[in-house]
Amino acid sequence: MLSWSAPAALAVAGVLAFAAVGKLRDLAGFSEAVAGYRLLAGGLVPVVARAVVGAELVGAALLAAPPTRVWGSALAVVLFSAFLIGMGSVLRRGMRVSCGCLQGSERVGAGSLTRTGLLLVLALFAGFGADLPFEPVQLLGAALLAGVVFGAAALVSRLDAQPSAPVVGRRFEIGTDVSDFAGGGDRVLFAYISPLCGACRVMLPEFRAVAGRVPVVLVSSGEFGEVRDYLGGQGIELPLVTGPDVFEANGVPGPPYAVVTDGSGAVLAHRGVDRPDKLAALLGEAGL
Missing domain, CATH: 3.40.30.10 (Glutaredoxin)
Structure with a gap:
């Protein structure tokens, strides 16, 4: 069973690296997403945004190398836990904001919560594979695990989706008389x-x-x-x-x-x- 911990580490490393690269390409946009959570004072937003990107890159590097996977696992667990706390806070306050998670405009919702929760589980599991040397077959296992995570998140997001658009002829509601x-x-x-x-x-x-x-x-x-x-x-x-x-x-x-x-x-x-x-x-x- 522990043989899956190395693919879990590689899967989480790949997700962290992909997320970090996307944020680096539009750091200002990611900073806006962080600000949208309304959890930080304005002056802290750019600092935290850069810290998150840096932590994701470091976490990816640590998870990719067997000798440092325990440390990468710990860092990833902290990151995903913080992400879950932030998203939960947004949903409790009834806010609709950009997730800022990957390279897209996804909103915080059931799908993003599911994906982050599953990645947290993989990050925890990854720490058990520190003594396992790299083997090419692990990449296949990592791809499979990543597919399961993103597939489950997409399914939950679809099941939780609101109607896709207004309906012609139906009365429009914005809380104020049109x-x-x-x-x-x-x-x-x-x-x-x-x-x-x-x-x-x-x-x-x-x-x-x-x-x-x-x-x-x-x-x-x-x-x-x-x-x-x-x-x-x-x-x-x-x-x-x-x-x-x-x-x-x-x-x-x-x-x-x-x-x-x-x-x-x-x-x-x-x-x-x-x-x-x-x-x-x-x-x-x-x-x-």
């Missing part, structure tokens, strides 16, 4: 954004330009004051609605996303709008 924003008109555009979303920053001027044709309301899961300060820094003064469950309420998969309703709140059209041409297509679908 007619408050219609201004007597027959169309309103609700744009889901996040300060952690790079594409959202690009699209904000586009939403502002559309506001000359139809009322535009920005929707975010962040704290109102923080999002308003972010928008002020971008020179955006559009109406804003925030709430921890504004994405889940309508099954919006993630920002930037836009929903056009009529004056009573019935959904007319919706789609992801990470480029100006997609926003133009949405407006065309809604007859604007």
